[in-house]
Amino acid sequence: MKRLSLPPLNALLGGLLLGILVAAALVGLVWTPFDPLRINILGRLQAPDTLHWLGTDEFGRDVLSRLMDAAFTTLSISLLTVLAAVFAGVWLGVLSGYLGGLVDRLVMMITNTLLAFPGILLALGLLSVLGNSRYGIVLALALAYTPSVVRIVRGTVRSLRESDYVEAARVMGHSEPFILARHILPNCLAPLIVLATSMLGWAIISESALSFLGLGVPPPRPTWGNMLAASRENLADAAWLAVFPGLCISFALLGVNLLGDALRDFLDPRMKP
Amino acid sequence: MSLDDASPLLAVSGLTIEINDKLVVDDLSFAVAEGETIAIVGESGSGKTLATRSLLGLLPSGVNCRVGSMRFKGNDYRLDDLEALKTLRGHSLGMIFQEPMTSLNPALRIGQQLHEGLKLHTRLERAERERRILAMLERVGLARDRALLECYPHEFSGGMRQRIMIASVMLMAPALIVADEPTTALDAVVQREVMETMLALTREAGNATILISHDLAMVAHYASRVLVMCQGKLVEQGETVALLAAPRHPYTRKLLDALPRRVALAPPAPAEHPVLALQRAVIEYAGRRRWFRPTVSKRAVDCVSLEVARGETVALVGASGSGKTTVAKAIVGLVPLHSGEMCFDGRSLAGMDRSRRRTWRLDCQMIQQDPFSSLDPRMRVRQIVDEPLRLDAALDRGQRLARVNEVIDEVGLGVEFLERFPHQLSGGQRQRVAIARAIARKPRFIVADEPTSALDMTVQKQILTLLVELQRRYGFACLLITHDLGVVEQIAHRVLVMEQGRIVESGERDQVLDAPRHAYTRRLLMSLPQLAARAEGGFVLRERTLAGEGGAPT
Known part of the structure; x- marks a missing residue:
């Protein structure tokens, strides 16, 4: 039945980029070439060479080790953010779209209010209250992203609720929860996955931006964002300090988006001939 | 008006269209004389639409016409020369599309849309354009009213929109009009009216018309010649009367066989109670809620009573908006009854306990109207047919699977279809899957809501035959909702005619169809084209004769 064929180019490239970063993050958990936090004043601002592959920063810390350590921080925070936003958003969206009425109005009122603030501003405000811990960031970003999930899910549910095959399932005698789980949620999946992958991209950017502004995971823990921020002082004579974290952010984004496209095509049976 | 006229208005030769190296129109040649009406008939996928679209250079992207030429009004055109064809559109070649719901731009007032063509092709003053537009609106059966021009398409019914579409094409006075299933999306009665209007108009103006349809009986009434297309090839053509009387090609015969014909049905066995009885049912829809004003609810169904016995098919006939679908929805429990009683096996539903x-x-x-939307696109056929069986606690996995295999076989699909997704099936196959889903649990009552109105004539026939056969096997009672009396003729025992929420006529099929009493039933019947079989084979056109005082619609 199934044909063996090469996966599409976007899946291949996206998987490769993201795979390398995830592997680096996981390896970084147990082993890094150097201790990412160890300061070596004598070996500061060394250009990339055979010992320090990606050079050292203004305190003589190994950039490669710091990037690996940061990869885990950034990727885990972004992933947790998206999972939390999707979880909360799907629940609220389904309730609001399926039940309608007062629940719908209440949820949409809150959603619209949250959507009126730029996401990063909302996160900034929350972080100043919550304090900048790892979970504080997840909570703040998830809250900023949940409204878009609610919107998408609610809209899809509302149109599916009236569809002929949902009506058919009702006539068959299936219960409402069964119809929700079997007909409505799976058909929400395609738009949701597209949204979730682009959200993962935004989350990586936002986390880096927060770190860049000094509201991310507190130093000395490295993140791609705070490494980029620190590189500004020595940009003229140590460009590698800005280039490598920047590349990491770009590659992560590119990988996530390519993989998201491929995933959506794969999950939609209508895309198969 | 025949092929050997010295110079026909349009002569197409060698028209060939390919999609991905697959021939969809194969070396098609035909001619249309000045003022002549011809019909191109074939199933969906026979290439009739693509062939005529290519004359206007309107092929969808990805479809290319490489070979072919046409001679139009004495000039030669290559059919791959899109720029040249574009100059013909509008004032020389007009096209009326199938779907009046989507062929008018919903964001523009119809006045703007009617002005558009005249502005492009003529140098008339605005006042003169408006005068012509208003005259044309009157001609197509709408009022000569300036206020109409300020309306948006959604403010008109389907039939009126198609009239507006016809007006916009006729305003250009094209020499040739291509009408692609112009009335397929409309109700039977409206269909007839719109068709009459269109052809009266073209005859008067002397335009030639190409009618495209899958309904041979319908076009036979209007076209002087018929071309039959099958899988991209022109398999037969000829004068309508001659072609009907002696069809030569097997495909033409198949099309003619698919025409609705009255079949004698075995009467249902007498039973003590009807399976379903509806007594004085009233269904209301809540109106819009307003501040400081009482809500006015709309009565969609008013005091409807009906009974369906085991093994019996009762047809509920009416125009769109007559409330027939609402009745169906109430019976399957999607819409509550406002008042009245529903009885099942002689017991009132209101008096039943929960489990009963x-x-x-x-x-x-229930079998729904549109097989393209009634199946979950993410599920395989196996899962779709299995779905109703999941609610039967008496069946385990293996028994369910066995039943799915059995049922898919009974609806005429093989087990090889089980792993397919709906989008991999044709319309007829999808409707078979929907029927399999409906009968899987061996129900005692089935509501079929226009089960064939989205299908071609030949497929329609197959589906109806299947329903009759399944009813014989399972003995379910069936309520058939339809606006098409052709369907009624083939499978119904009894007929109920509905108009504006009320039942206006009821009786045995033969009685209602041969001696209708109510004016609306007569109009419905008159709109049904009829071909009569001749004793020596073939068909002749026949006007329907009705018992009683004449046949004139009132």
Whole structure:
């Protein structure tokens, strides 16, 4: 039945980029070439060479080790953010779209209010209250992203609720929860996955931006964002300090988006001939 | 008006269209004389639409016409020369599309849309354009009213929109009009009216017309010649009367066989109670809620009573908006009854306890109108047919699978279809899957809501035959909702005619169809084209004769 064929180019490239970063993050958990936090004043601002592959920063810390350590921080925070936003958003969206009425109005009122603030501003405000811990960031970003999930899910549910095959399932005698789980949620999946992958991209950017502004995971823990921020002082004579974290952010984004496209095509049976 | 006229208005030769190296129109040649009406008939996928679209250079992207030429009004055109064809559109070649709901731009007032063509092709003053537009609106059967021009398309019914579409094409006075299934999306009665209007108009103006349809009986009334297309090839053509009388090609014969014909049906066995009885049912829809004003609800169904016995098919006939679908929805429990009583096996539903009501729900299934939207696109055929069986606690996995295999076989699909997704099936196959889903649990009552109106004539026939056969096997009672009396002729025992929420006529099929009493039933019947079989084979056109005082619609 199934044909063996090469996966599409976007899946291949996206998987490769993201795979390398995830592997680096996981390896970084147990082993890094150097201790990412160890300061070596004598070996500061060394250009990339055979010992320090990606050079050292203004305190003589190994950039490669710091990037690996940061990869885990950034990727885990972004992933947790998206999972939390999707979880909360799907629940609220389904309730609001399926039940309608007062629940719908209440949820949409809150959603619209949250959507009126730029996401990063909302996160900034929350972080100043919550304090900048790892979970504080997840909570703040998830809250900023949940409204878009609610919107998408609610809209899809509302149109599916009236569809002929949902009506058919009702006539068959299936219960409402069964119809929700079997007909409505799976058909929400395609738009949701597209949204979730682009959200993962935004989350990586936002986390880096927060770190860049000094509201991310507190130093000395490295993140791609705070490494980029620190590189500004020595940009003229140590460009590698800005280039490598920047590349990491770009590659992560590119990988996530390519993989998201491929995933959506794969999950939609209508895309198969 | 025949092929050997010295110079026909349009002569197409060698028209060939390919999609991905597959021939969809194969070396098609035909001619249309000045003022002549011809018909191109074939199933969906026969290439009739693509062939005529290519004359206007309107092929969808990805479809290319490489070979072919046409001679139009004495000039030669290559059919791959899109720029040249574009100059013909509008004032020389007009096209009326199938779907009046989507062929008018919903964001523009119809006045703007009617002005558009005249502005492009003529140098008339605005006042003169408006004068012509208003005259044309009157001609197509709408009022000569300036206020109409300020309306948006959604403010008109389907039939009126198609009239507006016809007006916009006729305003250009094209020499040739291509009408692609112009009335397929409309109700039977409206269909007839729109068709009459269109052809009266073209005859008067002397335009030639190409009618495209899958309904041979319908076009036979209007076209002087018929071309039959099958899988991209022109298989037969000829004068309508001659072609009907002696069809030569097997495909033409198949098309003619698919025409609705009255079949004698075995009467249902007498039973003590009808399976379903509806007594004085009233259904209301809540109106819009307003501040400081009482809500006015709309009565969609008013005091409807009906009974369906085991093994019997009762047809509920009416125009769109007559409330027939609302009745169906109430019976399957999607819409509550406002008042009245629903009885199942002689017992009132209101008096039933929970579990018995549940049993009735499970015993009552529905076949929906549009097989393209009634199947979950993410599920395989196996899962779709299995779905109703999941509610039967008496069946385990293996028994369910066995039943799925059995049922898919009974609806004429093989087990090889089980792993397919709906989008991999044709319309007829999808409707078979929907029927399999409906009968899987061996229900005692089935509501079929226009089960064939989205299908071609030949497929329609197959589906109806299948329903009759399944009813013989399972003995379910069936309520058939339709606006098409052709369907009624083939499978119904009794007929109920509905108009504006009320039942206006009821009786045995033969009685209602041969001696209708109510004016609306007469109009419905008159709109049904009829071909009569001749004793020596073939068909002749026949005007329907009705018993009683004449046949004139009132």
